[in-house]
Amino acid sequence: MRPNVKQLFLRALALFMLSPLAFAAQAEAEGSSWLKGLNMTQGVTEVSRQIYDLHMLIFWVCVVIGVIVFAVMFYSMIVHRKSKGYKAANFHESTSVEIAWTVVPALILIVMAIPATSALINLYDTSEAELDIKVTGYQWKWQYEYLGEDVQFMSEIATPEAEIYNQEDKGEFYLAQVNNPLVIPVDTKVRFLITAKDVIHSWWMTDFGVKKDAIPGFINETWAKVEKTGVYRGYCTELCGQGHAFMPIVVNVVEKDEYAQWIADKKQAAAAMRELASKEFTMDELMERGEAVYNQSCASCHQANGEGIPGVFPAMKGGAITTGPVEGHLDIVVNGKGGTAMQAFGAQLSEVDLAAVITYERNAWGNNLGDVVQPVDVLTFKQGQ
Amino acid sequence: MAHGPSKGIGRWLFTTNHKDIGTMYLWFSFAMFLLGGFFAMVIRAELFQPGMQIIRPEFFNQMTTMHGLVMVFGAIMPAFVGLANWMIPLQIGAPDMALPRMNNLSFWILPFAFAILASTLFMEGGAPNFGWTFYAPLSTTYAPPSVNYFIFGVHIMGASSIMGSINIVATVLNMRAPGMTLMKMPLFVWTWLITAFLLIAVMPVLAGAVTMMLMDINFGTSFFDAAGGGDPVLFQHVFWFFGHPEVYIIILPAFGVISAIIPTFSRKPLFGYSSMVYATAAIAFLSFIVWAHHMFTVGMPLTGELYFMYATMLIAVPTGVKVFNWISTMFQGAMTFETPMLFSIAFVILFTIGGFTGLMLSIAPSDIQYHDTYFVVAHFHYVMVAGAVFSGTAAVYYWLPKWCGKMYNETMGKLQFWIAFIAFNITFFPQHFLGLAGMPRRYADYSLQFADWNMVSSIGAFVYGAAQLLFLYNVIHTIVAGKPVSEPKTWEGAEGLEWTVATPAPYHTFSTPPEVK
Numbered sequence: 066m067r068p069n070v071k072q073l074f075l076r077a078l079a080l081f082m083l084s085p086l087a088f089a090a091q092a093e094a095e096g097s098s099w100l101k102g103l104n105m106t107q108g109v110t111e112v113s114r115q116i117y118d119l120h121m122l123i124f125w126v127c128v129v130i131g132v133i134v135f136a137v138m139f140y141s142m143i144v145h146r147k148s149k150g151y152k153a154a155n156f157h158e159s160t161s162v163e164i165a166w167t168v169v170p171a172l173i174l175i176v177m178a179i180p181a182t183s184a185l186i187n188l189y190d191t192s193e194a195e196l197d198i199k200v201t202g203y204q205w206k207w208q209y210e211y212l213g214e215d216v217q218f219m220s221e222i223a224t225p226e227a228e229i230y231n232q233e234d235k236g237e238f239y240l241a242q243v244n245n246p247l248v249i250p251v252d253t254k255v256r257f258l259i260t261a262k263d264v265i266h267s268w269w270m271t272d273f274g275v276k277k278d279a280i281p282g283f284i285n286e287t288w289a290k291v292e293k294t295g296v297y298r299g300y301c302t303e304l305c306g307q308g309h310a311f312m313p314i315v316v317n318v319v320e321k322d323e324y325a326q327w328i329a330d331k332k333q334a335a336a337a338m339r340e341l342a343s344k345e346f347t348m349d350e351l352m353e354r355g356e357a358v359y360n361q362s363c364a365s366c367h368q369a370n371g372e373g374i375p376g377v378f379p380a381m382k383g384g385a386i387t388t389g390p391v392e393g394h395l396d397i398v399v400n401g402k403g404g405t406a407m408q409a410f411g412a413q414l415s416e417v418d419l420a421a422v423i424t425y426e427r428n429a430w431g432n433n434l435g436d437v438v439q440p441v442d443v444l445t446f447k448q449g450q
Numbered sequence: 451m452a453h454g455p456s457k458g459i460g461r462w463l464f465t466t467n468h469k470d471i472g473t474m475y476l477w478f479s480f481a482m483f484l485l486g487g488f489f490a491m492v493i494r495a496e497l498f499q500p501g502m503q504i505i506r507p508e509f510f511n512q513m514t515t516m517h518g519l520v521m522v523f524g525a526i527m528p529a530f531v532g533l534a535n536w537m538i539p540l541q542i543g544a545p546d547m548a549l550p551r552m553n554n555l556s557f558w559i560l561p562f563a564f565a566i567l568a569s570t571l572f573m574e575g576g577a578p579n580f581g582w583t584f585y586a587p588l589s590t591t592y593a594p595p596s597v598n599y600f601i602f603g604v605h606i607m608g609a610s611s612i613m614g615s616i617n618i619v620a621t622v623l624n625m626r627a628p629g630m631t632l633m634k635m636p637l638f639v640w641t642w643l644i645t646a647f648l649l650i651a652v653m654p655v656l657a658g659a660v661t662m663m664l665m666d667i668n669f670g671t672s673f674f675d676a677a678g679g680g681d682p683v684l685f686q687h688v689f690w691f692f693g694h695p696e697v698y699i700i701i702l703p704a705f706g707v708i709s710a711i712i713p714t715f716s717r718k719p720l721f722g723y724s725s726m727v728y729a730t731a732a733i734a735f736l737s738f739i740v741w742a743h744h745m746f747t748v749g750m751p752l753t754g755e756l757y758f759m760y761a762t763m764l765i766a767v768p769t770g771v772k773v774f775n776w777i778s779t780m781f782q783g784a785m786t787f788e789t790p791m792l793f794s795i796a797f798v799i800l801f802t803i804g805g806f807t808g809l810m811l812s813i814a815p816s817d818i819q820y821h822d823t824y825f826v827v828a829h830f831h832y833v834m835v836a837g838a839v840f841s842g843t844a845a846v847y848y849w850l851p852k853w854c855g856k857m858y859n860e861t862m863g864k865l866q867f868w869i870a871f872i873a874f875n876i877t878f879f880p881q882h883f884l885g886l887a888g889m890p891r892r893y894a895d896y897s898l899q900f901a902d903w904n905m906v907s908s909i910g911a912f913v914y915g916a917a918q919l920l921f922l923y924n925v926i927h928t929i930v931a932g933k934p935v936s937e938p939k940t941w942e943g944a945e946g947l948e949w950t951v952a953t954p955a956p957y958h959t960f961s962t963p964p965e966v967k
């Protein structure tokens with residue numbers, strides 16, 4: 066008999082369709098790493114492992130049902146063909162069969178629901194946390210606040226624009242690196258209080274099994290107790306505007322004593338910064354610092370060339386406010402403008418950075434006002450409100 | 451009485467004929483399908499490699515938004531309304547739709563809605579950029595000015611859908627031929643009857659949601675603004691109360707199409723007709739009480755989360771019944787594999803895969819990891835594209851000979867099928883991997899570990915896009931130069947009233963009602 070091309074093709078196709086299952090099975094068996102990136106990872110918390118187990122359980126349930134269903138289907142497609150002279154039967158009803166395939170799946174689902182329920186209960190148990198961290202989403206960065214510790218900082222993407230726009234080679238952690246990672250101690254139950262200042266964001270740490278929406282005006286709770294030190298990377302997962310893909314999350318999980326040292330250093334740095342605010346700076350110092358701050362915090366909207374995006378983000382170059390009285394300029398940068406994407410930077414940047422960026426805006430791109438705004442001016446402005 | 455169509459453009463502008471209106475809906479939806487597909491090509495081209503190459507992130511967001519809106523509201527929904535217009539009167543033995551003038555209106559406002567929506571691309575600040583789910587406050591306080599046009603467009607589409615649905619309900623309940631009892635109606639009619647009720651129930655909810663947005667944006671209310679006492683999560687509840695039934699609105703008529711085609715080419719009656727009807731009704735009912743499974747990460751209380759998980763898992767039961775019934779219909783049939791059957795079989799396979807991932811997504815703790823990743827994108831393209839679009843394509847090949855009295859070229863049809871089937875899987879299967887590996891959806895750019903599968907997916911997408919041009923070619927070629935057919939019954943195994951009228955179907959059919967035994 067001449068090999069039937071069509072049938073061969075169909076069989077190859079069937080194999081192709083089932084092949085991912087074979088890969089998955091093999092990956093399960095070997096725990097091999099070349100298949101990393103095909104499946105969810107187990108993560109480093111009890112919750113993330115529970116989720117992983119549930120994921121694999123429901124996956125295999127689907128595989129088994131799928132294999133049975135598709136086997137019957139392919140069997141009929143191959144055997145029950147008119148071209149082979151097969152005559153159609155005429156049955157078209159069977160109440161008992163219908164009942165069977167209603168009840169059996171329902172039972173499977175009930176069995177599935179049990180571990181899912183217990184995992185969910187565990188996931189929701191934020192009690193007895195040893196450390197509270199408030200996470201605030203902004204367009205397009207995160208703010209971390211160690212409650213009760215007087216430590217807070219912004220965490221922004223550290224991948225340079227030049228990599229994004231293909232002028233430079235992309236680094237290993239392209240779009241997954243930040244200037245200030247969150248630091249937490251290992252084996253410690255950390256409670257995250259998650260909120261946002263503008264639109265909805267979502268804080269996702271894959272390896273912790275944590276994803277919670279950051280909603281302006283509301284505070285969500287979740288928790289993680291990480292079992293292994295290391296650097297973990299995550300992303301914002303709720304569409305939040307043009308910078309959605311550019312506000313990654315990096316968490317540095319360290320030994321407990323290392324953490325204690327780190328937080329002490331942070332507190333000291335905060336004190337030093339307050340100190341610095343009383344110093345007098347030169348124009349050049351401010352311009353240099355200001356450019357860095359501008360590119361980090363403002364350029365995503367107002368653009369590095371100061372020209373903004375017409376209709377969306379106003380130009381800084383020759384703008385009414387950036388070339389107008391300094392009070393107005395201080396006001397919009399410190400207090401932002403409610404109901405627009407222009408945030409209140411007063412709480413995000415230090416006095417030194419605020420003074421620098423305002424000075425920069427007033428003297429860059431041909432805005433040659435010649436004014437110098439000192440940190441003390443910012444402080445006076447803030448206190449005068 | 452029995453006059454033919456009038457001449458010239460007036461025929462199309464003023465027509466009240468269900469076949470003309472059905473044709474216009476189908477062409478309109480295909481045009482929108484190409485437009486939405488073009489947006490998808492832009493998206494996939496940008497995602498071909500990491501880094502921003504072609505467009506800027508703000509335009510990328512406009513593309514994802516417009517792609518979703520145009521595909522859901524412009525391509526898929528009107529396609530099935532077009533099929534309903536053509537086939538429901540033919541399948542129940544009615545001379546036309548019950549409300550023919552309203553039928554004309556419900557079609558002709560659609561091009562305006564989409565012209566308004568498309569025009570936002572050229573406005574200052576750009577087109578809507580907040581995703582087809584338009585969550586507040588990104589879509590209110592932070593939206594570009596064009597959002598007002600978007601709201602207006604959604605209102606018009608909603609009005610069109612509601613009118614179309616009322617028409618279908620009135621037609622099915624009042625215009626059936628003598629002897630055509632409800633439980634004798636073809637499943638396509640049944641699924642559309644139920645879909646029409648869903649539409650009438652949820653389109654006003656959507657209208658409410660966008661009206662609240664309009665108020666928040668222009669009149670100082672704070673429905674969705676916490677600073678004024680509102681709640682952004684309220685928006686999501688209202689949206690998904692519309693949005694979840696909406697996905698069944700899209701898929702139920704597709705079930706109806708498949709339930710017509712599989713028996714025809716298996717030469718065997720549909721297995722479990724009545725259980726199919728009950729399963730459709732059960733899915734429709736469940737669709738109203740599961741909406742918050744799209745919101746497992748918003749911080750619902752534990753009990754709410756558990757309830758929505760259990761209710762969602764339940765949907766697998768009636769959906770499973772449907773798949774089992776289709777397979778039992780094929781079992782011990784005498785099958786042939788013409789193009790409509792190929793698309794229908796692919797539908798069953800791929801929709802089932804989409805159903806499995808849906809079941810996975812219903813498990814709330816796991817959904818914490820899947821939510822808003824490419825896993826979800828893969829899931830809903832398996833049910834929307836391999837579901838709704840494949841079944842719509844199957845329907846066109848299946849009924850095209852009846853519509854225009856010409857037979858399509860089988861080889862070309864099969865060629866399109868195989869290209870579409872393979873390219874579809876190359877596009878969307880790897881997106882499961884991307885999601886599980888941690889790539890969020892709606893990302894204009896991505897980290898390097900996601901590069902390989904994104905490239906594969908983009909290549910698949912370009913081929914899949916090209917396959918649609920082949921579809922267009924096949925349809926036009928059939929109409930212009932297809933082999934004429936005149937047998938009332940095009941397909942050996944076909945059953946139903948539409949196969950008792952002449953081929954091509956005359957302009958007026960069933961002026962005297964047929965007798966159904």
Ligand SMILES: [Cu+2]
Nearest residue numbers: 266267301305
């Ligand atoms: Cu975000």
